[in-house]
Amino acid sequence: MKIKVLIVDDSALIRGVMTEIINSQPDMEVVGAAPDPLVARDLIKQTNPDVLTLDVEMPKMDGLDFLDRLMRLRPMPVVMVSSLTERGSDITMRALELGAVDFVTKPKMSIQSGMLEYTELITDKIRIAARAKIKARALPNAQAVGTTALASVRNPFISSEKLIIIGASTGGTEAIKDFLVQLPSDCPGILITQHMPAGFTRSFADRLDKLCKISVKESEGNERVLPGHAYLAPGHSHLTLVRSGANYMTKIDQGEPVNRHRPSVDVLFRSAAVNAGKNAVGVILTGMGKDGAAGMLEMKNAGAYNLAQDEASCVVFGMPKEAIAMGGTHEVGPLHELPGRVMAFFASQGNRAMRV
Numbered sequence: 001m002k003i004k005v006l007i008v009d010d011s012a013l014i015r016g017v018m019t020e021i022i023n024s025q026p027d028m029e030v031v032g033a034a035p036d037p038l039v040a041r042d043l044i045k046q047t048n049p050d051v052l053t054l055d056v057e058m059p060k061m062d063g064l065d066f067l068d069r070l071m072r073l074r075p076m077p078v079v080m081v082s083s084l085t086e087r088g089s090d091i092t093m094r095a096l097e098l099g100a101v102d103f104v105t106k107p108k109m110s111i112q113s114g115m116l117e118y119t120e121l122i123t124d125k126i127r128i129a130a131r132a133k134i135k136a137r138a139l140p141n142a143q144a145v146g147t148t149a150l151a152s153v154r155n156p157f158i159s160s161e162k163l164i165i166i167g168a169s170t171g172g173t174e175a176i177k178d179f180l181v182q183l184p185s186d187c188p189g190i191l192i193t194q195h196m197p198a199g200f201t202r203s204f205a206d207r208l209d210k211l212c213k214i215s216v217k218e219s220e221g222n223e224r225v226l227p228g229h230a231y232l233a234p235g236h237s238h239l240t241l242v243r244s245g246a247n248y249m250t251k252i253d254q255g256e257p258v259n260r261h262r263p264s265v266d267v268l269f270r271s272a273a274v275n276a277g278k279n280a281v282g283v284i285l286t287g288m289g290k291d292g293a294a295g296m297l298e299m300k301n302a303g304a305y306n307l308a309q310d311e312a313s314c315v316v317f318g319m320p321k322e323a324i325a326m327g328g329t330h331e332v333g334p335l336h337e338l339p340g341r342v343m344a345f346f347a348s349q350g351n352r353a354m355r356v
Contacts, residue, residue: 003028006049008040037066071099077129089203096173101129162188165272167265169195169287171315182339185213190230193268198235205232221252233263240271259291269295278303287319297328307331
């Protein structure tokens with residue numbers, strides 16, 4: 001059975017190109033194309049689509065308002081189509097927060113030729129979205145699960161010597177946020193790779209920095225990894241961990257994509273295996289594909305302790321599933337429990353060190 005796609009975009013050109021791209025695939029078809037959310041609302045009722053593609057900035061009704069209402073009243077997989085601008089990236093981050101599964105960026109070149117070159121990317125996102133688990137959004141005043149910050153570390157050895165290494169993809173922006181907001185301000189240093197294009201990671205890091213007790217930034221490379229700080233791989237480069245004397249440092253490079261990704265989770269995890277070993281805890285969160293699975297196994301073999309998000313709490317149970325299947329994980333659990341499990345593991349290590 002084909003994936004039914006509804007396109008919502010105010011540009012007739014984009015609607016036409018997207019229709020051509022989607023209908024060229026054997027496993028999907030366009031069941032409608034709407035110039036604005038009001039028309040889209042009626043088409044959703046008529047066509048019952050599996051996936052909706054939604055322009056970020058829309059006439060008649062703001063795209064974010066439409067998405068917010070949609071995810072409360074008729075939750076469904078949504079892929080945002082975004083412009084690569086500062087305003088566009090901020091709006092896209094908000095759309096992911098509201099429940100959009102993923103996004104694609106409109107190319108800067110000629111729209112028609114550019115979008116056709118993006119055929120593989122767009123159709124892959126639609127396929128992933130069709131498999132995603134979508135839940136109704138809670139009301140704004142509802143208490144979110146797992147947003148209470150954990151207690152301080154109380155052991156400087158833990159903060160200065162240990163590291164948390166995180167990898168995620170589809171659904172990861174919200175999962176990473178939910179993980180980080182629980183951490184105390186003196187937790188071990190954190191390195192993060194989230195599959196995301198250049199131009200969006202800075203907005204993502206800035207949003208996290210405002211929400212969390214820890215400091216979060218887009219990595220620039222050559223930074224000393226400090227407790228209470230998180231460093232996010234920039235969308236254009238791999239992020240790796242290196243040693244400089246007694247210090248952990250960040251390094252970024254634009255090497256070839258790994259598992260079709262740059263930044264790649266495998267690249268980060270492998271660097272942690274080599275340079276941190278047993279001092280690292282690896283965390284693999286929601287995402288499609290296998291990026292991170294091999295690197296997580298290398299971390300485990302080097303002495304790291306690894307956790308994976310469970311299927312029930314994942315938007316897409318791909319990367320964690322592959323890591324578990326390869327034998328690279330020690331624990332599997334729901335997202336809201338993972339920060340507590342990580343900090344409990346560090347506390348047990350600290351207590352053991354003091355007894356020795």
